[in-house]
Amino acid sequence: MKIAVLPGDGIGPEIVAQAVRVLNALGQKFDLEEAPVGGAAYDVAGHPLPPATLELAKKADAILFGAVGDWKYDALARELRPEQAILGLRKHLELFANFRPAICYPELTAASSLKPEIIGGLDILIVRELNGDIYFGQPRGIRTSELPLFKGAREGFDTMHYSEPEVERIGHVAFEAARKRGKKICSVDKANVLESSQLWREVMIRISQEYPDVELSHMYVDNAAMQLVKAPKAFDVVVTGNLFGDILSDEAAMLTGSIGMLPSASLDKNNKGLYEPSHGSAPDIAGKGIANPLATILSAAMMLRYSLGMPAEADRIEKAVQKVLAQGLRTADIYTEGTQKVSTVQMGDAVVAAL
Amino acid sequence: MKIAVLPGDGIGPEIVAQAVRVLNALGQKFDLEEAPVGGAAYDVAGHPLPPATLELAKKADAILFGAVGDWKYDALARELRPEQAILGLRKHLELFANFRPAICYPELTAASSLKPEIIGGLDILIVRELNGDIYFGQPRGIRTSELPLFKGAREGFDTMHYSEPEVERIGHVAFEAARKRGKKICSVDKANVLESSQLWREVMIRISQEYPDVELSHMYVDNAAMQLVKAPKAFDVVVTGNLFGDILSDEAAMLTGSIGMLPSASLDKNNKGLYEPSHGSAPDIAGKGIANPLATILSAAMMLRYSLGMPAEADRIEKAVQKVLAQGLRTADIYTEGTQKVSTVQMGDAVVAAL
Numbered sequence: 225m226k227i228a229v230l231p232g233d234g235i236g237p238e239i240v241a242q243a244v245r246v247l248n249a250l251g252q253k254f255d256l257e258e259a260p261v262g263g264a265a266y267d268v269a270g271h272p273l274p275p276a277t278l279e280l281a282k283k284a285d286a287i288l289f290g291a292v293g294d295w296k297y298d299a300l301a302r303e304l305r306p307e308q309a310i311l312g313l314r315k316h317l318e319l320f321a322n323f324r325p326a327i328c329y330p331e332l333t334a335a336s337s338l339k340p341e342i343i344g345g346l347d348i349l350i351v352r353e354l355n356g357d358i359y360f361g362q363p364r365g366i367r368t369s370e371l372p373l374f375k376g377a378r379e380g381f382d383t384m385h386y387s388e389p390e391v392e393r394i395g396h397v398a399f400e401a402a403r404k405r406g407k408k409i410c411s412v413d414k415a416n417v418l419e420s421s422q423l424w425r426e427v428m429i430r431i432s433q434e435y436p437d438v439e440l441s442h443m444y445v446d447n448a449a450m451q452l453v454k455a456p457k458a459f460d461v462v463v464t465g466n467l468f469g470d471i472l473s474d475e476a477a478m479l480t481g482s483i484g485m486l487p488s489a490s491l492d493k494n495n496k497g498l499y500e501p502s503h504g505s506a507p508d509i510a511g512k513g514i515a516n517p518l519a520t521i522l523s524a525a526m527m528l529r530y531s532l533g534m535p536a537e538a539d540r541i542e543k544a545v546q547k548v549l550a551q552g553l554r555t556a557d558i559y560t561e562g563t564q565k566v567s568t569v570q571m572g573d574a575v576v577a578a579l
Numbered sequence: 580m581k582i583a584v585l586p587g588d589g590i591g592p593e594i595v596a597q598a599v600r601v602l603n604a605l606g607q608k609f610d611l612e613e614a615p616v617g618g619a620a621y622d623v624a625g626h627p628l629p630p631a632t633l634e635l636a637k638k639a640d641a642i643l644f645g646a647v648g649d650w651k652y653d654a655l656a657r658e659l660r661p662e663q664a665i666l667g668l669r670k671h672l673e674l675f676a677n678f679r680p681a682i683c684y685p686e687l688t689a690a691s692s693l694k695p696e697i698i699g700g701l702d703i704l705i706v707r708e709l710n711g712d713i714y715f716g717q718p719r720g721i722r723t724s725e726l727p728l729f730k731g732a733r734e735g736f737d738t739m740h741y742s743e744p745e746v747e748r749i750g751h752v753a754f755e756a757a758r759k760r761g762k763k764i765c766s767v768d769k770a771n772v773l774e775s776s777q778l779w780r781e782v783m784i785r786i787s788q789e790y791p792d793v794e795l796s797h798m799y800v801d802n803a804a805m806q807l808v809k810a811p812k813a814f815d816v817v818v819t820g821n822l823f824g825d826i827l828s829d830e831a832a833m834l835t836g837s838i839g840m841l842p843s844a845s846l847d848k849n850n851k852g853l854y855e856p857s858h859g860s861a862p863d864i865a866g867k868g869i870a871n872p873l874a875t876i877l878s879a880a881m882m883l884r885y886s887l888g889m890p891a892e893a894d895r896i897e898k899a900v901q902k903v904l905a906q907g908l909r910t911a912d913i914y915t916e917g918t919q920k921v922s923t924v925q926m927g928d929a930v931v932a933a934l
């Protein structure tokens with residue numbers, strides 16, 4: 225089983241190192257191969273996603289990804305910036321289905337901005353389409369305007385785009401996921417304004433007929449942003465496009481108060497996937513040894529379950545993480561009075577010991 | 580002074596009636612003229628924004644708007660649905676600058692989903708561009724795809740679009756507003772992915788040089804959705820495009836817990852404006868006499884201040900609203916134990932009495 229290990233920038237290397245230790249502690253043989261990605265790859269190879277890294281990602285059975293991005297690359301042209309690596313991997317590997325669970329761990333309820341009665345016990349799943357929408361739609365660019373009103377001025381434009389087959393494939397993935405959970409799915413769009421959303425909604429309604437056991441509802445994205453704040457537990461599975469999913473999955477993650485705990489998976493149609501923490505590269509705390517490795521460790525567990533067919537090993541990791549939380553161990557981001565503050569490595573130690 | 584009064588659908592007529600009472604109680608002469616809008620206009624005139632209503636709005640000095648939308652119009656073609664009225668008014672009257680304050684009233688802190696220490700005392704202003712972006716960008720539509728991958732399938736598409744003059748004019752409005760407040764402005768975009776955002780950011784940086792006393796920062800929209808949850812009080816003025824503003828202003832409004840209290844203004848370049856509550860038409864509680872009229876009453880106060888040059892009268896209304904809150908009067912949406920639950924009309928009575 226070949227796993228591409230792409231640590232990336234900022235805290236990426238520190239947190240991925242702990243996830244690798246945990247994988248190695250399972251007592252299984254994994255073929256782990258590391259490659260640079262993001263700013264780290266730009267530094268050594270002049271491109272955030274060098275051909276060798278892409279090749280490795282293609283031939284691996286799964287990818288364990290840290291995070292990319294650092295202010296020091298802000299001045300680079302867009303196509304050389306670290307984020308292009310993650311966009312490139314998603315597109316080249318056709319990782320169209322992004323699973324972003326938003327879970328509020330009972331031990332961490334107090335870390336949330338929200339009142340415990342609103343957020344406690346939250347367990348929702350955001351399924352974000354990852355290969356289409358305004359992220360990749362053509363045409364796009366900056367040009368001189370031909371519009372009568374703005375003639376001669378510069379204008380920037382992008383195309384939001386969804387085709388029926390694209391909506392169908394993410395729809396089926398989301399309905400299947402809902403079927404294994406609370407059997408409720410909320411499709412989020414802006415169909416009162418956007419044509420692409422109108423198509424999106426139509427297709428969701430059509431394919432819902434194949435899932436009579438799953439209850440489909442629709443919500444406009446502005447309302448979804450509100451309802452997540454007001455009553456997040458009313459959701460089960462949320463399915464939405466790339467741009468709305470970007471915004472709502474981050475909002476939902478932050479609502480839990482434990483974004484340092486939340487894994488994510490980005491899958492292709494054969495369940496090959498890229499696994500990364502929901503949080504970013506946090507360059508401000510990089511190298512200090514205080515980052516929370518649990519989201520990455522839990523991403524490795526998702527990898528075992530979805531891509532490598534090793535659900536028992538995934539369970540073992542998830543139980544080990546629960547155990548260290550129950551032991552009261554906390555990295556700085558989730559620390560509250562009465563618990564024990566530990567470093568990145570100490571957290572890794574504890575998970576390995578708990579296995 | 581001519582005011583167009585457009586009550587609309589759902590709770591619109593009930594809440595606008597109270598705002599009109601409050602205006603009439605000021606002891607000034609206003610020329611108020613009412614016209615149907617939204618579903619109510621479709622019912623009587625076959626269109627959500629009939630020519631007579633648009634004419635009235637054009638010739639008035641300001642517009643007091645209730646809310647539009649009801650499930651019973653869901654089956655109508657998009658161009659006949661109630662929302663088209665508000666989009667049409669914004670576009671025809673060139674109301675490009677939307678001011679959406681998110682304020683957490685001290686008496687209502689407990690109504691928020693957020694912990695009091697996070698939300699208490701919140702007072703931020705979201706400035707949303709309202710005439711451009713993907714709301715109006717061309718081309719858009721649903722057609723048969725010519726893309727090799729999806730050939731023959733249907734596809735929906737929309738154009739996100741901003742020209743330099745459009746970004747400049749909303750930028751200046753936002754910088755001026757920041758100057759009168761905390762002198763901090765956060766421009767929200769998705770410049771790491773979108774070309775239109777890249778232009779947006781460039782222009783914001785350029786015009787910021789005319790406001791050396793105002794501190795400009797930038798944030799990606801996904802991060803903004805998170806930071807609003809984590810530390811909303813860190814913001815002062817947020818300036819953003821039409822689509823991101825739609826999502827973030829609703830999120831921010833809900834964070835306060837008192838969306839029934841939040842007014843909004845949509846202004847043209849001469850400060851003529853449309854004033855409406857931040858909340859919607861709430862058809863589920865329409866006609867029950869329990870809706871909160873305060874957001875609409877406070878919208879009338881904003882109208883006096885921004886469009887009618889009557890700041891003293893605006894102050895009087897705002898003080899009257901503070902007084903009824905201090906008296907412990909609450910409509911159902913903001914009711915908490917120990918306060919007195921009142922109806923829509925009773926709340927109107929109380930504000931009139933407090934004047």
Ligand SMILES: CC(C)[C@H](C(=O)O)[C@@H](O)C(=O)O
Nearest residue numbers: 307308310311470771772801
């Ligand atoms: C880094 C950026 C391009 C990316 C996105 O917008 O998809 C990130 O925000 C994410 O959600 O993974």
Ligand SMILES: CC(C)[C@H](C(=O)O)[C@@H](O)C(=O)O
Nearest residue numbers: 416417446662663665666825
């Ligand atoms: C009704 C709808 C078209 C509108 C919008 O998206 O702008 C509403 O959500 C708003 O924010 O005023």
